[in-house]
Amino acid sequence: MDWNGDGTLDLIFGQRRGSINLYTGNGDGTLHFVGHVYDDAGREIKTIYNSSPWLVDWDGDGELDLLLTGYLIDTIEGGILRVYPGTGVRDGVLVFDADYYDLTWLYNLRRSTAQTCDLDGDGDMDLVIGYETGEVFFAENTGSSGIPMFGSFEVLHCDDGLINVYSRYAGSGRARPHVCDYDSDGVLDLLVGCENGWIYAFLGYTDDTGGRSPSTSNVPLTVLEPLTTGELRFDLSIPSGATADLTVRDTGGEIVASMPGLPGGSGTCDISGSHPGVYTVTAQCGDMQNSRLVMVPW
Numbered sequence: 550m551d552w553n554g555d556g557t558l559d560l561i562f563g564q565r566r567g568s569i570n571l572y573t574g575n576g577d578g579t580l581h582f583v584g585h586v587y588d589d590a591g592r593e594i595k596t597i598y599n600s601s602p603w604l605v606d607w608d609g610d611g612e613l614d615l616l617l618t619g620y621l622i623d624t625i626e627g628g629i630l631r632v633y634p635g636t637g638v639r640d641g642v643l644v645f646d647a648d649y650y651d652l653t654w655l656y657n658l659r660r661s662t663a664q665t666c667d668l669d670g671d672g673d674m675d676l677v678i679g680y681e682t683g684e685v686f687f688a689e690n691t692g693s694s695g696i697p698m699f700g701s702f703e704v705l706h707c708d709d710g711l712i713n714v715y716s717r718y719a720g721s722g723r724a725r726p727h728v729c730d731y732d733s734d735g736v737l738d739l740l741v742g743c744e745n746g747w748i749y750a751f752l753g754y755t756d757d758t759g760g761r762s763p764s765t766s767n768v769p770l771t772v773l774e775p776l777t778t779g780e781l782r783f784d785l786s787i788p789s790g791a792t793a794d795l796t797v798r799d800t801g802g803e804i805v806a807s808m809p810g811l812p813g814g815s816g817t818c819d820i821s822g823s824h825p826g827v828y829t830v831t832a833q834c835g836d837m838q839n840s841r842l843v844m845v846p847w
Contacts, residue, residue, distance in 0.1 A: 616632050664727065
């Protein structure tokens with residue numbers, strides 16, 4: 550990315566210890582380190598661990614903004630998701646507004662990376678997020694490109710099932726997604742790196758109805774939180790006369806609970822024997838499916 554606008558490709562990347570490094574390109578394939586990232590109050594923008602930056606003009610004002618993930622405490626729910634508005638380049642270094650937009654309420658899991666893109670092709674800026682346990686999530690923008698709004702996220706899937714580079718594909722987890730037109734066919738594709746160094750390519754295509762894959766599903770599934778007992782409460786909306794199968798999987802893809810043939814509506818699922826951690830709840834109704842993450846705290 551040419552973040553300083555001089556016509557030469559530059560580089561920005563995060564560190565294990567939280568700082569964000571800026572490099573400028575020299576035009577001959579070499580790079581020059583120019584420093585870390587700061588806000589307009591002179592404070593370094595960083596996390597405690599695993600900072601992951603993404604530069605995008607979030608608010609449409611012509612300046613690059615900073616979409617930042619990472620985590621501040623070493624727990625499963627210690628992650629952050631923030632947007633720092635850009636204020637331009639000063640003394641050769643990108644500077645951002647100290648007054649950031651906090652989206653951590655939407656997604657607060659650690660060791661994640663996030664990217665903006667119009668994956669669903671509706672003309673606005675959505676979020677694609679990769680997680681430590683291999684999932685790739687999609688958060689639809691229900692606002693506009695100038696004023697993005699998000700309500701929830703769900704697991705992306707391809708025509709072979711859920712996209713998970715740990716439980717379904719042997720990548721050892723830590724999904725690192727990048728959305729681009731990899732095969733130059735005019736449809737967005739999904740590249741997913743993972744801990745063992747492999748990169749999986751999920752090629753997008755347009756079906757007869759104009760839908761796209763990788764895509765989100767369309768089974769309305771709501772997991773009612775917080776979890777304070779061993780019962781997982783959910784609400785499932787499916788067509789009249791249809792049934793759905795509900796499964797709960799751990800981070801290794803093992804099924805810890807299963808409820809086949811559900812008619813829809815509200816219900817509970819007993820997961821009291823589960824260990825503390827993150828679990829994926831999936832509802833399958835014919836060709837439709839949907840997934841949600843839940844945390845088991847006890």
